[in-house]
Amino acid sequence: xxxxxxxxxxxxxxxxxxxxxxxxxxxxxxxxxxxxxxxxxxxxxxxxxxxxxxxxxxxxxxxxxxxxxxxxxxxxxxxxxxxxxxxxxxxxxxxxxxxxxxxxxxxxxxxxxxxxxxxxxxxxxxxxxxxxxxxxxxxxxxxxxxxxxxxxxxxxxxxxxxxxxxxxxxxxxxxxxxxxxxxxxxxxxxxxxxxxxxxxxxxxxxxxxxxxxxxxxxxxxxxxxxxxxxxxxxxxxxxxxxxxxxxxxxxxxxxxxxxxxxx
Amino acid sequence: xxxxxxxxxxxxxxxxxxxxxxxxxxxxxxxxxxxxxxxxxxxxxxxxxxxxxxxxxxxxxxxxxxxxxxxxxxxxxxxxxxxxxxxxxxxxxxxxxxxxxxxxxxxxxxxxxxxxxxxxxxxxxxxxxxxxxxxxxxxxxxxxxxxxxxxxxxxxxxxxxxxxxxxxxxxxxxxxxxxxxxxxxxxxxxxxxxxxxxxxxxxxxxxxxxxxxxxxxxxxxxxxxxxxxxxxxxxxxxxxxxxxxxxx
Numbered sequence: 001x002x003x004x005x006x007x008x009x010x011x012x013x014x015x016x017x018x019x020x021x022x023x024x025x026x027x028x029x030x031x032x033x034x035x036x037x038x039x040x041x042x043x044x045x046x047x048x049x050x051x052x053x054x055x056x057x058x059x060x061x062x063x064x065x066x067x068x069x070x071x072x073x074x075x076x077x078x079x080x081x082x083x084x085x086x087x088x089x090x091x092x093x094x095x096x097x098x099x100x101x102x103x104x105x106x107x108x109x110x111x112x113x114x115x116x117x118x119x120x121x122x123x124x125x126x127x128x129x130x131x132x133x134x135x136x137x138x139x140x141x142x143x144x145x146x147x148x149x150x151x152x153x154x155x156x157x158x159x160x161x162x163x164x165x166x167x168x169x170x171x172x173x174x175x176x177x178x179x180x181x182x183x184x185x186x187x188x189x190x191x192x193x194x195x196x197x198x199x200x201x202x203x204x205x206x207x208x209x210x211x212x213x214x215x216x217x218x219x220x221x222x223x224x225x226x227x228x229x230x231x232x233x234x235x236x237x238x239x240x241x242x243x244x245x246x247x248x249x250x251x252x253x254x255x256x257x258x259x260x261x262x263x
Numbered sequence: 264x265x266x267x268x269x270x271x272x273x274x275x276x277x278x279x280x281x282x283x284x285x286x287x288x289x290x291x292x293x294x295x296x297x298x299x300x301x302x303x304x305x306x307x308x309x310x311x312x313x314x315x316x317x318x319x320x321x322x323x324x325x326x327x328x329x330x331x332x333x334x335x336x337x338x339x340x341x342x343x344x345x346x347x348x349x350x351x352x353x354x355x356x357x358x359x360x361x362x363x364x365x366x367x368x369x370x371x372x373x374x375x376x377x378x379x380x381x382x383x384x385x386x387x388x389x390x391x392x393x394x395x396x397x398x399x400x401x402x403x404x405x406x407x408x409x410x411x412x413x414x415x416x417x418x419x420x421x422x423x424x425x426x427x428x429x430x431x432x433x434x435x436x437x438x439x440x441x442x443x444x445x446x447x448x449x450x451x452x453x454x455x456x457x458x459x460x461x462x463x464x465x466x467x468x469x470x471x472x473x474x475x476x477x478x479x480x481x482x483x484x485x486x487x488x489x490x491x492x493x494x495x496x497x498x499x500x501x502x503x504x505x506x507x508x509x510x511x
Contacts, residue, residue: 165321166358166417170372170424171348180371184362 036246043239053229057236064219071205078141083148090153108146116143121211136208155190195252272297272459278327287313289483300460302470305480311463319350351421355433357413359405366401369420391419411442431462479503
């Protein structure tokens with residue numbers, strides 16, 4: 001029993017991201033291939049068969065892909081930092097720190113993301129002048145930091161109690177034990193849910209298109225409002241999102257497999 | 264060894280620990296002198312592990328006092344980390360750090376807590392690994408070792424801090440029978456070197472061979488204590504006789 005616990009860390013199942021295909025799930029694996037290559041093929045077919053408007057849309061949107069990535073990567077990195085601090089706060093025995101972290105999580109989880117985005121964006125705009133994209137990243141990170149916090153909390157709590165006891169019995173302080181023993185192990189456990197959060201954030205980043213940030217969706221809307229080719233534009237937009245999301249879910253799945261196999 | 268000028272290493276006085284209604288420790292008092300080897304035995308649930316764990320404050324107690332190496336463990340002003348540097352602990356489930364190699368397991372606290380350099384710490388770790396017979400496993404991860412090997416690494420890890428007192432909490436209970444011997448051998452060598460040891464175990468052979476004193480606990484109380492000769496040949500209490508008849 002004890003040995004098994006050590007070899008296979010507990011699975012933390014938090015998050016609402018896309019399904020990450022694993023090779024053991026044959027149905028999902030096949031579906032992934034079908035969806036990914038199907039979407040690619042459809043994209044190529046549409047662009048080749050009707051360059052106007054499909055190819056034009058495809059030429060217009062790439063700037064937005066870059067922005068979507070900037071927002072996603074920026075927000076995920078920032079939310080990891082916020083999440084780690086929040087997660088540690090949530091398990092802190094200090095009542096003030098614990099209370100503050102819990103309050104943050106409860107408030108954020110109780111407000112729709114879109115409302116938070118508007119709120120933080122306009123609240124920021126009132127007091128400081130930061131670029132649109134920066135406030136979009138900050139708003140996404142503040143929101144996702146709360147979810148990340150719960151992921152980290154669960155990850156840290158999944159590490160067997162004996163690890164902390166062993167570290168403390170060697171004279172380490174609580175902080176040293178966390179830093180050198182608990183958190184590094186927790187990182188491995190939280191990787192799958194962080195992968196999920198990354199993909200969920202990638203999709204949710206489309207919400208920033210409302211905030212004058214020229215992401216994929218925003219570029220699409222710009223194109224559509226000039227050309228009036230709404231259906232065609234959003235077909236392409238949906239396909240682009242689908243391909244990107246599927247690509248990353250696959251990549252994350254492979255990364256996880258590597259990590260769980262090797263040391 | 265059993266001279267008269269031994270100084271006190273551990274003084275436990277009237278310690279009480281409650282879990283709700285249950286008294287896990289019920290006014291327990293005993294002493295351990297420097298260099299002494301004390302073995303605590305008793306049925307499961309008798310409070311022996313709780314007692315051992317309270318000797319470096321892994322358990323909170325509800326009454327009484329514990330003084331280790333002149334430091335009052337449960338006094339509010341006590342720096343528990345400073346004390347824990349001096350007290351090594353070996354757990355039933357080894358508790359090696361799975362994300363670190365065997366060598367890193369042994370160097371980590373030396374570097375972080377004792378502020379030794381990487382070079383010093385590694386030299387010490389390698390010497391200790393050789394001592395427990397695992398020199399060739401320095402770069403392995405704990406997951407690749409057998410239970411007996413893991414426990415020997417855990418002992419080396421505790422020894423690397425140069426403790427004045429070593430606590431063993433059922434160190435062989437999670438091991439397959441064929442691995443118990445290798446761990447006990449390491450512990451016996453340690454005893455021969457004069458280490459002060461408090462050992463909770465079911466290994467009566469070890470108690471008989473190594474212990475200066477055996478303490479028998481039941482229902483959170485110390486029922487009987489004495490030399491192994493007294494203990495295994497003429498125990499006075501009925502509870503002790505019953506326990507020994509069941510286990511031997």
